[in-house]
Amino acid sequence: EAGVTQFPSHSVIEKGxxxxxxxxxxxxxxxxxxxxxxxxxxxxxxLHFVKESKQDESGMPNNxxxxxxxxxxxxxxxxxxxxxxxSGVYFCASSPLLAGGPFEQFFGPGTRLTVL
Amino acid sequence: AQKVTQAxxxxxxxxxxxxxxxxxxxxxxxxxxxxxxxxxxxGELVFLIRRNSFDEQNEISGRYSWxxxxxxxSFNFTITASQVVDSAVYFCAKHGANSKLxxxxxxxxxxxx
Numbered sequence: 001e002a003g004v005t006q007f008p009s010h011s012v013i014e015k016g017x018x019x020x021x022x023x024x025x026x027x028x029x030x031x032x033x034x035x036x037x038x039x040x041x042x043x044x045x046x047l048h049f050v051k052e053s054k055q056d057e058s059g060m061p062n063n064x065x066x067x068x069x070x071x072x073x074x075x076x077x078x079x080x081x082x083x084x085x086x087s088g089v090y091f092c093a094s095s096p097l098l099a100g101g102p103f104e105q106f107f108g109p110g111t112r113l114t115v116l
Numbered sequence: 117a118q119k120v121t122q123a124x125x126x127x128x129x130x131x132x133x134x135x136x137x138x139x140x141x142x143x144x145x146x147x148x149x150x151x152x153x154x155x156x157x158x159g160e161l162v163f164l165i166r167r168n169s170f171d172e173q174n175e176i177s178g179r180y181s182w183x184x185x186x187x188x189x190s191f192n193f194t195i196t197a198s199q200v201v202d203s204a205v206y207f208c209a210k211h212g213a214n215s216k217l218x219x220x221x222x223x224x225x226x227x228x229x
Contacts (some may be wrong), residue, residue, distance in 0.1 A: 003160070027191035033216070042120075043161075043207065053142035055217045091161065102149055102211045 002026070006092050006109035012114045018080040021111045025074070025094030032075050033095075033105060046090075049075060050097065058068040061086075082115045089113070096106060117125075118142045120210050122220035129198055130228050137193045137223050139208030148212045150191045155205040155222070198227045206207065213229065 005024045013019050025032045034046040047057040051072035051079070060067070064083070069075040079086050088111050093105035120142045129135045141150065152164040165175065167184050175182045179196045195202055205224050209217040 012188040031215075035217075035219075040221070042221050043209075043217075043219040045218070048215040059216065089159075093161075102215075104151065104166055105152070105217060106163070109159040 002094055006090075006108050006111050009109065010114075011110045012116065013082055014116050015084055016081045018056060018078065019079045019082055021079075021092075021113070022046040023077070023092030023108060024077045024094070026106055029039060029094035030067060030072065030097035031105075031108070033093040034075070034087050035076055035091040035093065037091065037110075038085075043071055043091065046077075073106040076078065079113075082113075084115050087115045088112055089111055117187045118144065118148040118210065118212060118218060120208055120218050122208055122223050123160070125166040125221070128226045131200060133227075134194060134196050135198050135225065135227075137195075137206050137208075137225070138206070139191045139193065139220060141189050141191065141208070141210050143210065143212060145212040148210055151211065152182070152191075152193050153207045153219065154207065154223050155207065157204070161207065164193075170192045184191055197227075198225075200227050204205065205226045 007022045013075040030033045030051050032049040033042050037043040045059040048055045049069045052069050066078045093107045095103050095105045119142045122131040148169045150167045155161050172184050181194045183192045203226050205222045207219050207222045209219045211217050
């Protein structure tokens with residue numbers, strides 16, 4: 001079974017440009033999460049989808065970040081316009097929606113975003 | 117804020133040594149879950165263990181063992197007879213009443229042959 005996949009693996013853009021990150025969760029996982037790790041700091045929660053609905057977006061830094069999960073399958077995270085402080089590794093994770101949780105979240109390899 | 121603290125940032129050991137990675141957490145939740153993840157050079161986070169707050173039994177899985185001490189809010193991870201393949205960044209994390217994982221900063225473990 002395929003794991004969580006993320007695209008692209010690396011992105012280098014200039015300040016002010018737009019970037020869209022994509023995450024494909026494990027098939028059948030209704031929970032989808034976005035996290036971000038800025039260099040040397042903790043991995044921080046950005047938001048949580050249950051199917052296509054945003055369950056918790058308390059970690060989104062500001063309105064330059066827009067996440068979508070149309071149809072409850074893959075998700076995109078758009079940064080527009082990108083700023084220098086947005087550089088970091090963006091992780092996506094998914095987990096099943098089952099009673100008795102929370103179960104482990106399965107993580108993708110991350111997208112390394114560099115804003116110059 | 118309910119933090120997870122991994123005070124060690126980098127640890128270097130020689131193969132076959134035992135090594136303990138420390139994790140201390142803060143929480144106001146009665147029920148919570150603790151996790152350890154491993155991040156090898158390939159970048160993805162690999163799940164190692166989940167422990168709920170009501171289960172203080174220590175757990176052993178092969179060369180890995182975990183010591184959960186609720187009284188000191190610690191959830192330490194020991195690797196016995198370390199191997200080069202254990203070299204990675206290890207993250208401790210907590211899941212409370214909300215939906216998100218709160219991570220520590222991670223510990224970079226280097227195992228030298």
